[in-house]
Amino acid sequence: MRILYSFPHDIGAPGIGTTAVNQVVGLLQRGHDVTVMATSARNKSYDLPKIITTMMAGGVRVPHRVIGMDNAMAYHDLRVAAHLRRNAQAFDVVHSWPGGTFHTAKAAAAIGVPCLREVPNTHTANAYDVVGRLCAELGIELKRNNSHRLNVGRLAKEQAEYDAAFRLLVPSDHVAGTFLARGVSAEKLLRHQYGFDPKTFAPGPETPPGPLRAVFLGGVGPRKGLHIALEAWRRSSASRTGRFSVYGRIEEGYEPIIAPFLSEPSLAMHEFTADAPGVLRANDVLVLPSFEEGSALVSYEAQGCGVVPLVSDAVGAMCVDQVTGLVHRVGDVDALAGHLTLLDEHPEALRRLRQAVLRDRMKLTWGAAAERLETCYGEAREALAAKGASHARSAQAPIATEESRAGKGKARKAAVAPRDVVFTFWHETWTDSRRRQYMTPDRLVATLLKHEDVRGLLLADPFRMGPTQFLRRLQGRRPEPLPDRPYPTGVVSPFRLRRQDGIGEGTLRQSYVDYDARVRQSAKDLGLREPAIITTNPFYAAYGALDWAGPVTYYAFDDWAAYDGHTRWWPDYVHAYSEIRRRGHRVCAVSQHLLDILNPTGRGLVVPNGVVPEEWQAPWSVPDWFHGLPGPTILYTGAIHSRLDLAAVRQVAQKYPQGTLLFVGPVAHPEVAQRLSQIPGVQVRDPVSRHLIAGLTRSVDVCIMPHLRNPLTESMSPLKVYEYCAAGRPVATTDIAPVRGIHSHVVLVPEGGAFAEGVEKALAIGPMKEAERQAFIRANSWRGRHDAILGLALPDA
16 A cells, blocks of 8 residues: 655654654555655654655754744645645555644545544543643643643644544544544544554563552643542552552642642652663553543553553553453542552452453554554545445345244243242343343343242342452442342342353353352342242353252353354353253243254243333434434444444445434444444444433334344344334344244345345335334233243243
8 A cells, every 4th residue: 555644743753753653664564655754854763765854954854943833734734735736646545643634635635545634632622621621620720832721723723634634543432432522423533543562562570469569651740640540549458568650740730739649658759761661561550540641652551561551441541441451430539549459459350460461462562553554544445435436226125025933932921820030140240230121131130020920039140250349349339229029039149250251161060060059049048949040141051050949941042152252162152052951951042043053852932032012102202413314314223243234234325325324322343333434324323221212213214134144143033123113113134034024014135135225125115003013012022022931931840
């Protein structure tokens, strides 16, 4: 790829100059042809084969201050734009930096080349707002030359650059969020990352457990939140035996804020260090509670050294909370203090985090960053090429005929004597379920709590990591209370040190024999007698002793042996299914395909997902952002997941270029959300309340489920399709067995068919009549589904 890289500063200089040169070197190492245009290049240690300087005369750098910073960057911008116009066929993509983008982006657009503008920080309006409010709260006056003091002229220039660029390169989800909050479309944002040099920032030797060693490395001012770190350190147990080292120059006006902490015996203040790698290697954790950042380079460098980041959610760190770091909300002193206490009192938790950091460190190098940049460039070129493409399509997709639903049983009222029940969760907890209240296990638990055939009830959470739960208790997080019932009701939450299940039959059997003993004791303490067991956990159904209980039913709502993110356990799930079969447990599955996979020797029943009638009645409300969207409005609700068929989505977007495709739900796979957001006409929206989901679904023109065909999608029962029908909307969906026969308003797109034509057919069918909609809701209620499940699970024979 031929890249013009524009940097309106001294490339290779400390700070962003180092970031820029590392990006360029990484791209060169990946074989790209990179031409650098920078104001100067004093650091000759970097081998940049093609470099044009815009503010050097006779080999001497002309400082920006000679003509003024803004004028210098504007001059550079004009020089780059002129170079582009003179060499219109020489480049495939332009990468520009703040202050040098406006004219460059205009010139790039004129010659049909995408200009991607680097966004090293949050939206400038956000930066001004956050830092301004913080300083006002602390009683600090921002100096006139402070880059975070409100400057209306600069903000206008930044906004002009945002608008002119074809795409914006954002280094963190936090940065992206500040742009989305200010009306920038998701399709304009391309997510990339920064990096570290693995030779310079290499891990030190493993050290034996000892007092916690923490370090803060950066500017000592309000924005970096050192006062939060110092207060959290003082509150934590680590301050009694550990050491907290702070490296950085104190900003003017900030010293009175941190002065009360400076006498802390375990605190060591240092003005500056020239040996950041050595400092990092001498510590266990990096503490960085910033209020506003882009994606802090020191967080990459720390992980390169095997140091665990303890950061705020504004740092933009490339770490996974509770896996490769601990993340707290901005300004949450108690949470940060809890994190420090956790790692001080539980060395095994620190060791686990460090091992994960070391395992993943090479994903954070400048080489990995260059690979991601390469992808962003490619996506931008593809989007620009598609921008003017024709949307006409000639293929015709037939309407799939409705087929009768297959299954081993139909919903029916449980005609059994009331009995005690134990229900065990899988992945989620009682508290998760109570707060969420819409997934398949959540709905069953809600019914168990009030069903007339259920007496005593024990809800069992899956294994949870003890230190993490202890931390949450320190933070004041408490389980959701149980509702009042006339029978004994309780929750058991078994703890263990490890976060995830082990691998292999022996390890899993040992774990779930232990789990079963704890559930058994809790059931005994609650006074339950031979309770029926309903479990969503295949490992518990396979390996728990369960000799103390009544009938055991495995409630299968997904094929875990085909589930993304569980690949390391796929062989274990297959073996667990065979154990469930061998033991003769009952099985309730949400689809015939899934029941066939499990192939139980005990009783089996297919019970698909359902709807709550009360949720799908007027009055309707919609999110504020829905008003005024151009039609047709096309809706997908649910997790943004790799199961989505992005090619099908593109088809629909091309067929309805004036319409709006809405994808509303939690992001399970960020890369899928990113690719979705780059499709013209697509909006990816955050989850909304159940009430708003109902109103939104009721208000759109058509609903869609463009899923890929694979073992996972073939086995699921698509809750969203039932809800689409409960709203009375026409539906276009991939033709997979579980959706056949749901309703005549559901258009099935066969394999090889054009999904866009399926949407066209659904729009032609139009919404259901109200009487038809109400009949569908009654026939597919969750209560009816649960009566059938209890009819299977409760009887002894």
